[in-house]
Amino acid sequence: MPHHSVNFAAYFQTAPPTLLLKPDSPRFTIVDVNPAYLQAVNAKPEDLIGFGTLEAFPDNPDDPVTQNVQSLRNSLITVLHTKVQDILPSQKYDIPIRGTDRFETRYWKATNSPIVNDAGEVEYIAHVVLDITKAVVSAQEERFAYELSEARRKATQQMEERLRLAVDSANLGTWHIDAITREFIVSSRFKALFGFAEEEPMTFDEALGQVDPAYQKKIQKGIELAFSQGQINDLEFPVIGRNDGQLRWLRSTGRLYAAEGGKAANFSGTVLDITKSKLDEQRKNDFIAMVSHELKTPLTSLNGYIQVLQKKLAPQGNSLVSILLEKAGKQVGKMIGLITGFLNVSRLEAGKIQLETSWCDMAELIKEIESDIKIDNSSGNIIFSPVETTWMNVDRDKLELVITNLISNAIKYSPADATIQVTCTPQDPDAVKVSVKDNGIGIKHEDQPHVFDRFYRIENKQTNAVAGFGIGLYLCKEIVERHGGKIWVESKFGQGSTFSFSIPLNAVSNT
Secondary structure, three states, rough: OOOOOOOOOHHHHHHOOOOOOOOOOOOOOEEEEOHHHHHHOOHHHHHHHHEHHHHOOOOOOOOOOOOOOHHHHHHHHHHHHHOEEEEEOEEEOEEEEOOOOOOOEEEEEEEEEEEEOOOOOOEEEEEEEEHHHHHHHHHHHOHHHHHHHHHHHHHHHHHHHHHHHHHHOOOOOEEEEEEEEEEEEEHHHHHHHOOOOOOOOOOOOHHHHHHHHHHHHHHHHHHHHHHOOOOOEOOOOOOOEOOOEEEEEEEEEEEEEEEOOEOOEEEEEEEEEEEHHHHHHHHHHHHHHHHHHHHHHHHHHHHHHHHHHHHHHHHHHHHHHHHHHHHHHHHHHHHHHHHHHHHHHHHHHHHOOOOOOOOEEEHHHHHHHHHHHHOOOOOOEEEEEEOOEEEEEEEEHHHHHHHHHHHHHHOOOOOOOOOOOOOEEEEEEOOOEHHHHHOOOOOOOOOOOHHHOOOOOOHHHOOOOOOOOOOOHHHHHHHHOOOOEEEEEEOOOOOOOEEEEEEEEOOOOOO
16 A cells, blocks of 8 residues: 555545555556445455456457447546546446356446656556446436436535545645636635634735745745646645744645636645654754764774874884774774765754855866775776766765766766776756666665665675665665756666766755
């Protein structure tokens, strides 16, 4: 079952008849089914779960005219490719009578909706149906057109009512913005989350005024992108209640719904109180920062003592002591690196890391990184392709950290004799692309969307021997995105990986 901010499991059990499908076209395996669906088709879970959708519900061989399997397949494929909800026209779709070779005549109204994960990929498809058989039969017997229209209206009203009940049970606030008039309509729960009384009028500007000023432009930009480009909106931000003065962290999710049935397009969604989880996360980050800082101070001193000993003992020629001190120094360096990583994560989460941009030449930066890598790494298998003089307005130190981290990862997850290639090339007129390619262990397809998540580590035999806490790539992603760029990975398991990022020549901080 997918994880969402709302209680999806509770909603699923009370929702209209719903199948949860795996996006494994063309089979579309049934992953889960709710009680309402089982009742609607008179089936048991074992009759459906694990079967392909069109295996569980084939065409009725005695009805060669209707054959709606193809329309259902086309709808599911459309949702998978477009990531947009598809509503099938009301249609006849006979269902098998379990335990026999006979079929039962049914009429349905079906909706296929994508469930998209944080990486923007379709993780599941929700197939929701309404059994309108009785309404259709009644309409066929008397005033067919009128009765069918009424059945649809009642079915839609019932679905909306169930959805309202699900939203209320999850303690969500709802909002709605008309695409033309920009009329702002909110629920009483939404008002309460912003500190308004239920009877108080509330405009969009008044709601935005309660949001921390540092987040207001991001919210406005997200809404405009939703209207102009149809982007899904998912934002977290703090608000101060208008009447109660209470600090709350909220998560707002929404999308643009196209105009239909004479109604204008609208931008609608929900808002959820995430204050508790945010405060827990902040306390955790504060603890990590405090402990990391306290550990870093004595380790820095210890590293200094080791360097002094190395200088003092060098003339005496004691090779064993020199080797041991060198190894101790490397271990202290690793510890300081890990602690610095934790501190950087805490600062990122707290918004304390800011970009300090200046113009620098990428050719010179790559050359310096190459020189440092060759000093730290004796292998001659790291190949740096020539880089043309390219001036960029970026945070040089943080960009160096990103490239060094990617190279370090390639070294860690590749055999000792493997070749690693580093390239820096123009991308479009106003951007640069940097890639680090290795011939290492590679990354499985299902792990690739998560490699940039905080504290995410791939667990298998090859990675168990590699030290780390899963923060390096997370830091890389945050730094690149704060430059207005993007970062991604291309990989085949067992054949190596290519990590790439692109940023504009004149970076604009997204902090």
